[in-house]
Amino acid sequence: MPETKNSRVAQADADPMFIERWSPRALSPEPLSEKEIMALFEAARWAPSAYNDQPWLFRYAATEAELKQFRNILMERNLLWAGKAPFLAFLFARRKFNHNGQPNNWAVFDTGAAWMSLALQARKMGLYAHAMAGIKKEEAYRILDVSEEDYEAVIGIAVGRYGDPQLLPENELVREKYNMRRDISDIAVKGLKKTE
Amino acid sequence: MPETKNSRVAQADADPMFIERWSPRALSPEPLSEKEIMALFEAARWAPSAYNDQPWLFRYAATEAELKQFRNILMERNLLWAGKAPFLAFLFARRKFNHNGQPNNWAVFDTGAAWMSLALQARKMGLYAHAMAGIKKEEAYRILDVSEEDYEAVIGIAVGRYGDPQLLPENELVREKYNMRRDISDIAVKGLKKTE
Numbered sequence: 001m002p003e004t005k006n007s008r009v010a011q012a013d014a015d016p017m018f019i020e021r022w023s024p025r026a027l028s029p030e031p032l033s034e035k036e037i038m039a040l041f042e043a044a045r046w047a048p049s050a051y052n053d054q055p056w057l058f059r060y061a062a063t064e065a066e067l068k069q070f071r072n073i074l075m076e077r078n079l080l081w082a083g084k085a086p087f088l089a090f091l092f093a094r095r096k097f098n099h100n101g102q103p104n105n106w107a108v109f110d111t112g113a114a115w116m117s118l119a120l121q122a123r124k125m126g127l128y129a130h131a132m133a134g135i136k137k138e139e140a141y142r143i144l145d146v147s148e149e150d151y152e153a154v155i156g157i158a159v160g161r162y163g164d165p166q167l168l169p170e171n172e173l174v175r176e177k178y179n180m181r182r183d184i185s186d187i188a189v190k191g192l193k194k195t196e
Numbered sequence: 197m198p199e200t201k202n203s204r205v206a207q208a209d210a211d212p213m214f215i216e217r218w219s220p221r222a223l224s225p226e227p228l229s230e231k232e233i234m235a236l237f238e239a240a241r242w243a244p245s246a247y248n249d250q251p252w253l254f255r256y257a258a259t260e261a262e263l264k265q266f267r268n269i270l271m272e273r274n275l276l277w278a279g280k281a282p283f284l285a286f287l288f289a290r291r292k293f294n295h296n297g298q299p300n301n302w303a304v305f306d307t308g309a310a311w312m313s314l315a316l317q318a319r320k321m322g323l324y325a326h327a328m329a330g331i332k333k334e335e336a337y338r339i340l341d342v343s344e345e346d347y348e349a350v351i352g353i354a355v356g357r358y359g360d361p362q363l364l365p366e367n368e369l370v371r372e373k374y375n376m377r378r379d380i381s382d383i384a385v386k387g388l389k390k391t392e
Contacts, residue, residue: 011241012234015320018242018313038208041384045207045377046214047312050329052375058384066387093305106329109289109350112308116243117214119309120316124211133246133302144388154305179248181241188237188254191262192340 007177011184021123022178023130025081026168027160032087036125037062040159043121049110053097056114057151059144060089073143074156075134081172082132085158090140091115092151111154122159132156203373207380217319218374219326221277222364223356228283232321233258236355239317245306249293252310253347255340256285268339270352271330276365278328281354286336287311288347307350318355328352 008019041058049055061070070088071079082088091114093107115131122129133155140146140153165176204215237254245251257266266284267275278284287310289303311327318325329351336342336349361372 008242010238012238013231014235014238014242014317018239018317021242021244023244035209038380039210041380042206042208042210043214045380045383046204046210046217048217048219048315048327052377054378054383056383060384060386062386069388106351108304109308109311112305113312113315115305116309116312117316119244120313121210121214131244155302181248182250184234184237184241187241187250187252188256190256190258192265 008180017120017123021119024128024162025130025172025176026163026165027081027085027128027158028163029084029086030161032062032127032159036127037087039125040118040121044114044118047110047114047117049113050104050106051097051099053099053104053110055094055104055107056111057092057094058089059092059146060087062087069143073136073139074132075136078132078134078156080169082130082156082158085160087159089157090135090144091154091157092146093154094151096150108152108154115155115157118157127159127161129157129159132158204376213316213319217315220324220358221326221368221372222359222361223277223281223324223354224359225280225282226357228258228323228355232323233283235321236314236317240310240314243306243310243313245309246300246302247293247295249295249300249306251290251300251303252307253288253290254285255288255342256283258283265339269332269335270328271332274328274330274352277368278326278352278354281356283355285353286331286340287350287353288342289350290347292346304348304350311351311353323355323357325353325355328354
């Protein structure tokens with residue numbers, strides 16, 4: 001683990017898994033086992049969702065042939081590090097509810113919950129999950145043959161064991177550290193006080 | 197715990213916290229401690245987000261005077277059970293990035309990740325968090341004096357210890373059970389195979 005391990009400071013007594021989870025770029029190319037991959041999705045599967053619609057769809061690659069195709073959906077900058085990951089996924093949110101075909105205004109929100117579960121389960125197995133906001137969405141729909149009318153492409157995900165940070169390009173190596181967070185008082189406001 | 201405890205069936209070996217988390221309605225009115233409340237937000241705070249923007253804002257109530265005001269934002273059906281919860285929160289997503297003022301297309305997704313962390317931390321402390329998709333959004337903006345231009349009201353959250361399900365109205369009691377999930381094969385597709 002990088003020496004930045006303890007640079008984060010807790011403000012309350014939550015489970016250490018939250019403060020210890022982070023998103024490194026130095027991922028080892030060592031493959032994930034089928035058991036590990038299924039555990040990632042098992043965790044994501046149990047996330048709560050509006051009307052229990054479970055609007056998340058993971059499209060994933062875990063063999064070199066699959067990864068080669070999936071890398072075409074990554075932005076150039078992410079390709080520099082995520083291009084070596086042994087597991088890539090693109091996460092989609094289904095736009096309409098299954099039970100009535102109406103727009104699901106919580107689809108993206110609920111999909112975020114499923115992603116968080118996957119990321120925490122990764123750490124439970126010694127893996128790291130790193131989300132990529134910037135992806136080539138048009139390529140995601142096209143290459144993966146997913147209907148843009150039915151699904152919204154939300155993020156890309158790289159998963160792997162921790163690798164050798166010295167193998168990162170210099171511009172990426174300087175970003176290889178724990179990032180910080182706002183204070184609790186900035187994100188949680190009690191009672192009727194104004195936000196600004 | 198209800199007898200439905202073991203009705204969920206795992207498909208892979210993920211941490212039990214995911215499959216054991218659920219969203220009951222029979223919440224005890226026993227107050228949360230300040231320490232518990234801060235731990236909920238501490239967990240949420242460390243969620244990852246695009247550009248580390250941390251677009252989530254929790255507005256919460258934990259005293260009877262505050263709860264009385266917050267209950268006006270709940271839908272009638274949720275009021276039947278969440279009206280007794282000792283902790284209510286409304287979760288907002290900030291529409292624009294702090295660093296450049298541009299629209300944040302991941303704000304709602306990232307806020308979903310923060311919510312999931314809060315819900316899992318609740319279980320670590322013997323508490324249950326139940327999200328409510330349907331809320332009176334206009335009332336949320338008005339009562340909490342939050343700018344709709346700057347923030348999107350996403351969900352309501354009730355948190356508490358498990359209470360007595362026999363105190364639930366009959367219509368709500370029948371819903372007081374673990375819900376199921378789709379198979380992993382429905383939410384995770386490998387390689388370039390089509391989704392449908």
